[in-house]
Amino acid sequence: MPSMPVGLSRDLPPKRVMRASVGGQDIVVWRASNGDIAAWDNRCPHRGMALSHGFVRGNALACLYHGWHYEQSGRCSYIPAHPDLDPPATIHTTRFGVTERDGVIWVDTSGTAKPGMLTESLDALRSLIAEASETAVVAACLRTPFEGTMPRPSDSSLYALGTIRLALLMNPLGPSRTQVTVLTSTGLSLQTRHALSRWCETLRRNAEASGTGDA
Amino acid sequence: MSDFTLYTYVLSASCYKVRLMAALLGVPYDSVAVNFYPGFEHRSEAMLALNPSGTLPILRAGDLVLTETQAMLGWLATNHDRTGRWYPAADPVLGPQVLQWLGFAARLTGSAGLARLHAILDWPVDGEAVRKAALKDLRELELLLTDRVLAGRTWLVGDHPTIADIACFPHAALSPDAGLEHDGFPAIRNWLYAVRSLPGFVTMPGIHELLELREPADPQ
C-alpha cells in the first residue's frame, strides 16, 4: 500500500485531531502542542472508541470515552480512573507512517510515509471527497474546462490549465469514493483561487454524474 | 432577573441556537421544558395558542412572542450586544450577508435537521431524501467556508462571529448524528472548532465540550 495524501497541513493546526482513511483502514491524524504530527489506527484499545473524537492535552491525545492519554510514541501514559497507576507498556495504539510535504499530509499504513514527488512548488487549495472512482475523477478532469480552457495532463497528478498548474492527488476510499487533494501554482489571486475552488465543485459533479451510481 | 422565557426541548438543535446565543452574550433567561418528545406537547392546545405553527423554540419577552429561531437570534443581538458586532444590521454589506446566511440556516434545518430527527427519533420523513439534501447543503457550506479560509477569514461574515455563525452551527455540528461525517469537510470542521472555542460556549448532546481547553485540575 503506497503512501496516500489524506489532507492539508493547513487544516490541522497544533492541538487538533482529524479522521482519515487509507486502504480501508480508519486512521486518526493529530498534531501535538509541539507541532509534531502522528497517525494511528483510529481505535482506542480500551473499548474500541474512535480516537478521532479525542482531544489533545500537551503532547498527548486523550480518548473521549474514558480520557485515556496516549503520548506521541503511542504508549498509554495516563488512565484517569486510576490516576496513580503507571499504565503497562502493553497498552498502546498502533502507529502508522506520516509525513508532510508541499502542505499535504501523507500517511503510509505499511511503513515510512513517502510522499508523492511534485516537480514544482505548489500551493494547497483544498481537499474534498467525491462519490466517484479515481478513474471517473481523472476522466471528468479532462472534460471540465476552467474559464474556457480544458485541462491537459502534464506529469503524473499534474494538469495544465493555460498558465495555471494544478495537481490532483488521489486517495481512493472505495470503489466509488475518492478523496481528492488539490494544489495549484503559486502566486494566484484570491479571485482565481475562489474560481478554482468552484471548478473543483464542477469536477466533482461531472465525476459523480458519470458513475453508474453503484457505490 | 431574567430577560426572557424560552420554551425549549433539550434535544432540539433549533432551541440550542437560542440557548447558545444567550450564553455567549451572557443573557439570563427562564427555561420552560416542553415535552416535545415523547409527549408531542408542542402540538397541545396550550402550546398552539402560543405558537400556531407548533414549533419550538418559543421566546417570550414581556408582550413580545417570537417563534422563528433566526428572529430570536436577531432579537438577542439587537437588544443585548452593545458592540453591535453580532448582528451588524445597519452595515450595507455585512447586514445582507448575515440575512443570506440566516436563509441558509433555515434550509439546513429542513435538510440536516430532519435527517438527524429521522436517524435519532425515527421521525416520519423520507430519510434518504433528507440525507441527500443535507449532503448537498453541507457541500455548499464547505465551498463557501473554503472561500473564507482562502481569504484568511474565520467567520462566515466579516471579522467577528455573528448570528450567522450561530444560526448555521448546530445543524452542521450535529450532522454525524445522521451519519453525515465531517471527514470530507475540513473547512466546516475548523469553523466548528472556532465556534466551540468562543468564551461562554455551551454544549448540547452530540456537540462536545472542548476538554482540551480545560486543564484537568481546573475547578468546574
Place this chain on the structure above:
Amino acid sequence: MSLLYASNDWYPVADAACLARGPRKTRLLGTDLEVLGPFDDPVVTDMGGRRFPVQVRYDHLWTTIGDDPRPLFDIPEADEPGRRHVPCGVVRVKCSPLRAVENFLDIAHFPFVHTGILGAEPHTEVATYKAEIREDADEVWATNISFYQPQAAKSAAGGITTRYEYRVPAPTAAVLYKTCPPRPKAMDVIAIFVQPRSETDCDVWPWMALYDDTTGFADLAQFQQEIFLQDRSILENQRPVKLPLDPKLEIPTRADLTSIAYRRWLKRRGAYYGALTDQT
C-alpha cells in the same frame, strides 16, 4: 444459534405515547413487526399476520418471538407507592444492543462524556467496587460504587457523592439504583430496555422510577434523554461494532469490573446476538 437464544427473551416494542399516535412498524431481531394499540389491549404481528404474545410492564409493551421464552425480569421497585414513572421514549442507535448495555454499566466515562452532570475532572478516580454474577438469580450485580457528581439528578441541589448499584437481569436490559437526593434512605431506579433491531442497530427505551414530587415530567424525561444522547455519539463510534467477548481485542482495568462480569456472563449463557466471539 445466537438468534435462537436471543428470541427466547421479552423485548420492549412500544410505549403508550407512541401507540397513541397510531400503529408502530418496527423490527425485532431482524423480524419486521407491526404493533397496534390501544396500549391496554395491544396486538403484535409480523408481516404475515402471525401474532406474538404481549405484556404491559414498566410502562412499555413487551413481546417475544421465541417459542419458549424466559420470564420477563421483575423490578419490584416499580410497584412502590410514591414513585414517579418516567418512560422517556425511544432513541435509535446504530450499535450492538450489547454495547448499549455495557455503556450504561460504565462509570469511568462520566467526567468525559457527561461533563458537569454525572462527573467532572479532576474527580475521575474509580474506587474499587464489587462486581459478581449472582448464581441464584443468574444476573450480574455491581455494588459498593460511589462517585462524585456535579448534578446527579434533577432533584439534586448541587454536587454530591452518589452511591450506585447496577443490575443486569437480561442480556439487553440494565437497571441502575442510585442515591435519591430528596430521600437519602431510598434509591432512584433508572433503567434501559434495549430492543435489538439487528445485531448492529437497536432502539433504546430509557425508563425511570423516581422519588421526585416537584420536578415536571418534561424536565425529568429530558434530563435522562440528554444523558443518553451524549452516550449515543460514543456508541456509534466504537469498533468492532459487535461486542468482543474474548479479551484479546480490548483491554479492561479494575474500573471495568462490571463490564468484565457482563461479558463473561454473556459468554456463559451463549448470549451472542450482537457479540463477536471466536464462533461468530
